[in-house]
Amino acid sequence: MAKQYDLVVIGAGTAAMTAASKVRAAGRSVAVVDHRPFGGTCALRGCDPKKMLVGGTSAVDHAKRMRGKGVAGEVTVDWPELQSFKRSFTDPVPSKQEQSYASKGVDTYHGLARFIAPNSVDVGGVALSATHILLASGAEPVKLGIPGAEYLATSETFLNLQALPRHIVLVGGGYIAAEFSNIAALAGAKVTILQRSDRMLKNFDPDVVGWLMEKFTALGIEVRTHAAVTRVDRIDTGFVVHADQAGTPVTVSADLVVHAGGRAPDFEVMDLNAAGVQLERGRLVLNEFLQSVTNPAVYAAGDVAQRGPALTPVSSHDAKVAAANILEGNHARPDYRAVPSVAFTQPAVAMVGLTEEAAKAQGLKFRVKSSQTAGWFTARQAAESTYGFKTLVEEGTDRVLGAHLVGPHAEDVINVFALAVRHGLTSRELKSTMFAYPTAASDIGYML
Ligand SMILES: Cc1cc2nc3c(=O)[nH]c(=O)nc-3n(C[C@H](O)[C@H](O)[C@H](O)COP(=O)(O)OP(=O)(O)OC[C@H]3O[C@@H](n4cnc5c(N)ncnc54)[C@H](O)[C@@H]3O)c2cc1C
Numbered sequence: 020m021a022k023q024y025d026l027v028v029i030g031a032g033t034a035a036m037t038a039a040s041k042v043r044a045a046g047r048s049v050a051v052v053d054h055r056p057f058g059g060t061c062a063l064r065g066c067d068p069k070k071m072l073v074g075g076t077s078a079v080d081h082a083k084r085m086r087g088k089g090v091a092g093e094v095t096v097d098w099p100e101l102q103s104f105k106r107s108f109t110d111p112v113p114s115k116q117e118q119s120y121a122s123k124g125v126d127t128y129h130g131l132a133r134f135i136a137p138n139s140v141d142v143g144g145v146a147l148s149a150t151h152i153l154l155a156s157g158a159e160p161v162k163l164g165i166p167g168a169e170y171l172a173t174s175e176t177f178l179n180l181q182a183l184p185r186h187i188v189l190v191g192g193g194y195i196a197a198e199f200s201n202i203a204a205l206a207g208a209k210v211t212i213l214q215r216s217d218r219m220l221k222n223f224d225p226d227v228v229g230w231l232m233e234k235f236t237a238l239g240i241e242v243r244t245h246a247a248v249t250r251v252d253r254i255d256t257g258f259v260v261h262a263d264q265a266g267t268p269v270t271v272s273a274d275l276v277v278h279a280g281g282r283a284p285d286f287e288v289m290d291l292n293a294a295g296v297q298l299e300r301g302r303l304v305l306n307e308f309l310q311s312v313t314n315p316a317v318y319a320a321g322d323v324a325q326r327g328p329a330l331t332p333v334s335s336h337d338a339k340v341a342a343a344n345i346l347e348g349n350h351a352r353p354d355y356r357a358v359p360s361v362a363f364t365q366p367a368v369a370m371v372g373l374t375e376e377a378a379k380a381q382g383l384k385f386r387v388k389s390s391q392t393a394g395w396f397t398a399r400q401a402a403e404s405t406y407g408f409k410t411l412v413e414e415g416t417d418r419v420l421g422a423h424l425v426g427p428h429a430e431d432v433i434n435v436f437a438l439a440v441r442h443g444l445t446s447r448e449l450k451s452t453m454f455a456y457p458t459a460a461s462d463i464g465y466m467l
């Protein structure tokens with residue numbers, strides 16, 4: 020006989036923890052299912068382990084920048100030690116998460132969840148039925164559909180490398196390529212990025228990314244744009260990556276080839292047909308309440324929902340919305356205004372709100388202020404030559420529409436702009452705010 024719950028959550032990542040906790044706190048019975056260690060992508064295979072590695076490589080970058088300015092000697096990354104440092108965070112995550120679920124009275128199941136009926140899933144021979152089922156099953160690297168794709172290492176493999184290969188090729192030029200190239204280059208590897216588009220980090224402002232590319236060059240990272248990877252061959256000494264670079268076939272040899280070509284949900288294993296959950300062009304068909312339009316028992320949150328950007332804060336935001344609708348009936352809608360986004364390069368690049376292109380497309384009248392500011396104190400004090408910004412402010416209302424930053428502490432300063440954009444603060448209000456000095460946030464007034 021099937022075990023009965025008010026809510027079954029598929030996945031045990033960020034979205035799952037938020038939704039399960041909220042629904043359980045309201046007194047409902049909840050089960051969480053994952054076929055991998057509990058904790059999900061961000062804590063185990065994404066944001067957090069990545070940032071632990073960045074902790075080491077950014078220290079090396081800073082030491083290098085300060086050489087001849089009061090810091091002497093060679094500082095290098097000890098990769099195995101840095102990996103141990105990372106594991107000091109990641110290793111305890113699954114048991115902590117399971118303890119957290121247990122302490123809340125949430126049941127946990129290990130195995131792949133597969134629908135067997137509109138309200139039921141099978142997990143390794145155990146049937147779970149529920150009034151509601153939340154898909155919080157995240158995303159996986161997309162299938163690149165090229166010969167030799169099986170030779171590509173995933174981002175997870177890269178984050179767990181016990182030894183750093185000499186030459187790494189990254190297939191793709193988005194977030195993962197930007198961040199991993201910096202980690203690998205600062206740890207001593209030769210890095211080549213093969214990016215199909217005309218530039219890296221397409222979500223970010225082109226000028227700001229252009230300034231960042233100068234730093235990539237300084238780090239020795241080779242970025243090839245208009246280079247679509249078409250095939251990967253395995254040879255005795257490693258791999259040969261074939262690409263079509265602006266119509267010309269090129270090859271690059273590598274010791275490791277890493278998939279950085281995008282992520283998408285994998286619905287195959289879940290058998291959505293058995294639940295009557297409709298997909299359209301690879302996406303769940305959801306209403307404004309994050310509920311399946313064809314099976315009202317099913318909601319979705321986070322990367323699997325593909326509604327907001329595939330970022331951790333969006334997963335928890337979606338989960339709060341879905342939990343509220345499950346508990347109280349449909350009334351909450353996700354609000355994706357001003358989701359800040361950061362690529363943790365050296366230095367970080369960050370954005371929030373509208374790009375110039377998007378603001379123009381919306382027919383808005385706005386002023387742009389933009390400058391490279393390596394001469395400002397924030398950059399000089401950090402001995403960082405890459406520092407710049409672009410801000411968009413609406414004419415008439417004076418509302419801050421968007422901010423695009425690259426430089427020391429951009430990953431933190433962007434949150435102040437996020438507050439302004441989300442809550443409709445004006446440029447005047449931001450400029451009249453006192454920020455502690457000397458901090459990078461104290462530059463905000465000059466950026467507007
Ligand atoms: C390398 C990397 C770095 C990143 N860095 C950042 C960052 O710095 N900042 C940021 O905001 N975002 C970052 N992200 C994105 C972020 O990790 C995701 O947006 C977020 O973790 C998604 O959370 P989620 O709860 O939606 O899904 P996940 O955390 O992916 O959880 C889904 C879980 O569902 C399980 N699952 C899937 N199918 C089934 C099934 N059928 N049965 C049972 N279990 C199943 C999976 O095993 C997985 O554990 C990064 C991603 C990657 C890959």
Ligand SMILES: NC(=O)c1ccc[n+]([C@@H]2O[C@H](COP(=O)([O-])OP(=O)(O)OC[C@H]3O[C@@H](n4cnc5c(N)ncnc54)[C@H](O)[C@@H]3O)[C@@H](O)[C@H]2O)c1
Binds near residue numbers: 190191216247248
């Ligand atoms: N700091 C962060 O917030 C962070 C970090 C890492 C990942 N993420 C999340 O994970 C997602 C996946 O990251 P990602 O970097 O894999 O994807 P991405 O979508 O950021 O970039 C993928 C890039 O790969 C290119 N590409 C695809 N196939 C290619 C091919 N055959 N040859 C050459 N280029 C090819 C695409 O043109 C695209 O520009 C991100 O979209 C983001 O949501 C976030």
